[in-house]
Amino acid sequence: MRSDPALSLKNLTVCYGGGCEACRGEMAKGMKKNRCPVCGSIWALREVSLSLFSGEILGVVGESGSGKSSLLKCLYFDEIPLGGQLTLPDIAENAFSLSRQAQRRIRNAHMGMVHQNPMLGLRMDYSAAANIAENLIAANCRNVRLLQDRIDELLDIVEMSSYRRRETPRHFSGGMQQRVQIAKAIANRPDILLLDEVTTGLDLSVQAKILDVLKKIIRDFNISAVLVSHDLAVIRMLAHRTVVMLDGKIIEQGLTDQVLEDPQHFYTQQLVHSLLCI
Numbered sequence: 001m002r003s004d005p006a007l008s009l010k011n012l013t014v015c016y017g018g019g020c021e022a023c024r025g026e027m028a029k030g031m032k033k034n035r036c037p038v039c040g041s042i043w044a045l046r047e048v049s050l051s052l053f054s055g056e057i058l059g060v061v062g063e064s065g066s067g068k069s070s071l072l073k074c075l076y077f078d079e080i081p082l083g084g085q086l087t088l089p090d091i092a093e094n095a096f097s098l099s100r101q102a103q104r105r106i107r108n109a110h111m112g113m114v115h116q117n118p119m120l121g122l123r124m125d126y127s128a129a130a131n132i133a134e135n136l137i138a139a140n141c142r143n144v145r146l147l148q149d150r151i152d153e154l155l156d157i158v159e160m161s162s163y164r165r166r167e168t169p170r171h172f173s174g175g176m177q178q179r180v181q182i183a184k185a186i187a188n189r190p191d192i193l194l195l196d197e198v199t200t201g202l203d204l205s206v207q208a209k210i211l212d213v214l215k216k217i218i219r220d221f222n223i224s225a226v227l228v229s230h231d232l233a234v235i236r237m238l239a240h241r242t243v244v245m246l247d248g249k250i251i252e253q254g255l256t257d258q259v260l261e262d263p264q265h266f267y268t269q270q271l272v273h274s275l276l277c278i
């Protein structure tokens with residue numbers, strides 16, 4: 001699948017800890033791991049470049065700490081990068097250089113995010129409906145009748161009984177919490193969905209149902225998605241293309257089948273092999 005890019009990312013760099021002269025200079029390029037041995041700063045992303053094409057699902061895999069969530073947080077403007085350029089065609093030449101307010105506007109109109117940690121994506125003491133309404137209101141939907149109707153519609157899309165709309169996510173199972181996160185993420189009909197370990201930690205049967213719901217949403221609403229998962233089975237099922245991350249860098253990328261069936265990098269070979277051995 002090749003079409004116009006929905007987004008292009010160039011040289012995204014994120015450093016937690018501020019860095020020092022050593023790691024901000026030439027040494028950065030030579031650092032094997034993402035941690036500076038001099039000052040201890042974590043270089044969570046080191047000049048990451050990628051494109052997401054329209055209608056495509058881009059998988060992102062890599063071990064814990066490789067920078068997957070940091071990548072999504074930057075794309076959702078939750079994390080301010082040290083450097084890099086995010087081009088959103090017809091919207092912004094470099095969205096990272098816009099004001100926070102402009103970034104919020106873009107996020108509300110064009111993006112949806114499912115956080116790895118539901119505590120970050122949901123207000124646990126608000127009802128499911130209020131959680132979804134929060135995003136609708138942020139995009140200026142203020143009419144109560146329209147709000148109610150859209151919330152019902154969204155609960156229906158994520159296959160959640162509407163009688164649960166008044167309950168709070170704190171009392172939901174992990175699968176239910178993810179359904180509310182998904183409903184909230186697609187509330188404003190985004191072009192781009194950012195999905196961080198959506199099914200991690202869920203029972204296999206629940207996982208399968210949530211993946212079905214997602215597949216349907218992405219297809220029916222012609223959404224482009226970045227799908228982060230350390231579960232290669234999930235990536236294999238959904239992602240058209242896949243990038244493999246290690247220590248804040250992309251070490252391999254290609255069509256998902258290619259990457260999983262004929263991995264070139266030693267680390268990817270190990271990753272695929274470990275899955276086959278389970």
Ligand SMILES: Nc1ncnc2c1ncn2[C@@H]1O[C@H](COP(=O)(O)OP(=O)(O)OP(=O)(O)O)[C@@H](O)[C@H]1O
Pocket residue numbers: 016017034042044062063064065066067068069070071116230
């Ligand atoms: N707010 C933060 N402050 C300091 N270090 C952080 C912060 N967030 C992440 N890190 C570090 O940055 C690196 C990348 O973290 P990130 O959460 O992006 O990894 P990940 O690939 O999503 O891992 P996981 O698979 O465990 O979710 C890790 O070394 C992590 O410890």
Ligand SMILES: [Mg+2]
Pocket residue numbers: 068069070116196
């Ligand atoms: Mg993560």
Ligand SMILES: [Zn+2]
Pocket residue numbers: 019020021022023024036037038039040041
């Ligand atoms: Zn340093």
